[in-house]
Each structure stands twice: as C-alpha cells, then as structure tokens.
Amino acid sequence: MQPLIPLLTTTLPVLYALSVAAYGRAYADEASSGGRWGPVALRVAVLLHVLYLSARGVTEGHLPLASAYDFLSATALSLAAVYIYLEFRQGIRTTGIFVLPLVFLMQVISSAYGSTVPVEQPPLFPFWFELHTMTAVLGYGAFFVSAIYGILFLLLYREIKANRLSFFFRRMPPLETLGRMNVSAASAGLVLLGLAILMGIGWARLAHVALTKDPKTWLTIGAWLLLGFAVLAYHRLGWRGPRAVYASLAGFTTLLLSRVVTDLFVRSFHTWR
Secondary structure (H helix, E strand, O other): OOOHHHHHHHHHHHHHHHHHHHHHHHHHOOOOOHHHHHHHHHHHHHHHHHHHHHHHHHHHOOOOOOOHHHHHHHHHHHHHHHHHHHHHHHOOOOOHHHHHHHHHHHHHHHHHHOOOOOOOOOOOOHHHHHHHHHHHHHHHHHHHHHHHHHHHHHHHHHHHHOOOOOHHHHHOOOHHHHHHHHHHHHHHHHHHHHHHHHHHHHHHHHHOOOHHHOHHHHHHHHHHHHHHHHHHHHHHOOOOOHHHHHHHHHHHHHHHHHHHHHHHHOOOOOOOO
16 A cells, blocks of 8 residues: 555645646536536545545554644545535536635645654544544535535625626526535534544543643534534524525634634644644
8 A cells, every 4th residue: 555655645636636627617618528527537536535545544554634734635535525425416516616726725735745744642542533533524624615605605695786697696506505505514514523522522531631621622612503503593593695604604714713723822632733
C-alpha cells in the first residue's frame, strides 16, 4: 500500500480539478458533455480518496487524522460524499460548481503540506477516538454543504425579490429545492455530530480527559444545539424561507468559529498545531 500514497497524493487534486471543470461546463451549458462526465470524474475521485486514506491507515496503523492537513483531506472527502448523496437524491447537478471548488482547494492544501509531522497527542483509545473523529469529520462536511446551499438560497431569494432574471437565476433549482437541500445536509450533520459528541464523551472517560474543562466541547455543543433548533424549526415549527436558512447558518458559523478559536488561541486535546 505504501507505494500508492505518493501517487494518490498527486492524483487526487488533479481528479478534483477535472470534476470542477466538468461541473463548471455543465453549469454554463446544460447540453454539454460536462453534465455526464462530471459525476463520473467525481465518483472516481471519491473512490480513490477512500483508497488513499485506507492506504495511509494501513501504513500508519490508525486513521490518518492526526494533523490539520489530514483533517482538511478527510473534510474534502466528506464534502464530496455528501454532495454526491444530495445530487443523487435531488437529481440536480448545476450546484456542483459551488461545492467542488472547496473540495479541490482543501485537497490541494492537504496534498501540498500534509507531510508535516503532527504534534504529540495524549494517549488515545483508538476504537473510540477514531469513531469519534470520523463521525465528527463527516458531520463537519455535511454542515459545510448545508451552508453552501443556504448561501445559494439567500442569493437566489434576493434576485427574486429584486425581480432580476440573471443567468444565475436561470441555472439554479427552485428556492424550495435549495431550502430542502440545506436542511437535508444539516440534518445529516446533526446526527453525525451528535454521535461524535457521545463517542467523545465515552473516549474522554476511557482516556481520563477532563472534557468539561475544554472550551471546544462547550462551543461544539452550543453549535449543535443551534443547528438542532434550525432543523427542528423546519420540520416542527413550519419555518421556511430565509428564517430557516439564517438559523442553520448561525449554527454553522458557531461551529466554524469553535474550530478556529481552539486551533489558534486555546490549548486543548482538540488542538492541531
């Protein structure tokens, strides 16, 4: 497996770049071949990405999630996988150009700088820790995709209110569909992050880590509660339109800030430096 790692490190950004180009062409011209080749290129990239992480896992003896660059690569894979799921569910490909450039950028950074030696971590119980980390990364990816669809919703909403029929307007799915994609991705992220929090509590007990003293814990739980309220308001309170989208974006912003604050300013077992 070791010889595959350098090859895949270089190949993955290229495949994601090809996916971005194909989806961009499909967005510009629905009748182009990009609409057919984009999903193929993306699925090949995702399969090779899984192979890449598996090869590193076998070589290193644990999931390759020990540094910020590893986290970027895993988040890129999560974004791509969540997008593929939503594309399959909704049958809409024109929004791929707004998701996949972020996937490409994350993987380029990870491939370029991922050889950085990770900082020393406290003793871990691999089973709990790896499950906790894996579900957290998947949850982050789902929330990223949800935020992208939320922003697209707000942009399209403004165009409709201004009575402008731009090219952007003509290529986007209906507002109702964008709102549904926003809340679907947020719902998936909510479940995954909830599982990560529960497994993190179990891991902390086994590793004798003072979880309640870590600010990242409380920031993450706060973001999870905000996002949970947004999803609940959509399904139970009948919230639709910008109000529901703003609620989900508020939760995502809190989650993102919790990651940035702990990485840059706080020393904790969640910090990668």
